[in-house]
Amino acid sequence: MTRPSPTNLPVLLPFRSAAVEPPRLGPLHIVLIVAALSGLALGAAQAQVATAAPLSPLxxxxxWTPLLLTGFAFNLLISFAAMLxxxxxxxGLGLAQLGRTxxxxKVAWVLTQFFRNAPWLVLLFFAMFLIPFQVRIGGVTIPLPDWLKAIIGFSLPVMANVSEIVRGAVRSVPTTQWESADSLAFTPRQTIWMIILPQCIxxxxxxxxxxxxxxxxxxxxxxIVGVTEMLTLTAQVHAAEGGRPELFAPLYGFALLCFFVYCYPIDLMTSRLERRFQVR
Structure with missing residues (x-):
């Protein structure tokens, strides 16, 4: 009986467990995971907003009062500049209506009547769209922002009304004042500036x-033409608070209150001056 040679013997290799590789994530898996996490975060945020009680209108x-008062101050700045x-x-236009030429x-009268009887909003639109955004003087470019155009637009009807006020005040001075100045050899310019206008104040x-x-x-x-003042800020605040219908009246009522508190004392002072000066 022959024995198998060592070279022909079957060899039993030792057992080696195959290494387990971690699963690889493809693009689709990453998208699904991000979407799931985003959904969880959005749900948590909505739950937090739903549980948080909204602020009362007051x-x-x-x-927002400090921001709204800042816009109101800008309204006052526009009115001061336009009035000046x-x-x-x-x-000057009112004195031109009383000129000798x-x-x-006639030109001063036409300008006065035109701007005095034109709608203020239409004049504002004309100032916004006819005045350029910037002017170039030499090599310097001067920008003309919207608030400056608004000042010019409001100053036009103010100019016309002041012109009529000046003309009416000068005409209301008794003619004896003119005759007395003429008898004292005052020139027309001296009569206007030294006798008539002081009585017209x-x-x-x-x-x-x-x-x-x-x-x-x-x-x-x-x-309306894009100037950021109190009414614009009020609309922005209303939108920032979610456009809640119950906030419409309090926010715009606050703007109404600010203008009333500022303008009503002016009306009272005007009436007091009329009684004091006995102006009829």
Missing amino acids: AVVIK IGTVAGF AIIR KRMLPPWMNVYSLVTMATVQAS
């Missing part, structure tokens, strides 16, 4: 204050 107004420019221009009187001040009150209330129209 709390919302108190919360309009008063200076209107004073017929052509100057008490006649011009009450209607001038009424015009200022009107232009202050009209500055809210600047929000």
Whole structure:
């Protein structure tokens, strides 16, 4: 009996467990995981918002009062600047209506009547779209922002109303004042500046204050042409609070209250000056 040679013997190799590789994540798996996590986060945020009680209308107004008062201050700035420019221009236009040259009187009268009887909002739109966004003087470019155009737009009706105030006040001075100045050898310029206009101040001040009150209330129209003032900020606050219907009246009522508190004392002061000066 022959024995198998060592080279022909079967060899039993030792057992080796195959290494287990971790599963690989494909793009689709990553997308699904991110979507699941996002859904969980969104659900948690919605649950938190749902459980949080919304602020009361009074709390919302108190919360945003500093911002809204900043917009109101900008309304006052526009009214101050428009009144200053309009008063200076209107004073000259009113004196031009009383000039001795017929052509100057007619041109001044036409300008006064045109801007005095034109809608303020239409004049504001004309100022916005006809005035360029910037002007170039030499090599310097000067920008003209929207709020500056709004000031110019509001100063036009102020100019016309002040012109009519000046003309009416000068005409209301008795003719004996002119005759007395003429008998004292005053020149027409001296008569106007030294005798007539000082007497016209008490006649011009009450209607001038009424015009200022009107232009202050009209500055809210600047929000229509994109100027960020109180009414614009009120709309933005309303949108930031989710556009809740119950906030509409408190927010816009606060804007109404600010203008009333500012303008009503001007009206009372105007009436007091009229009684004091006995202006009729």
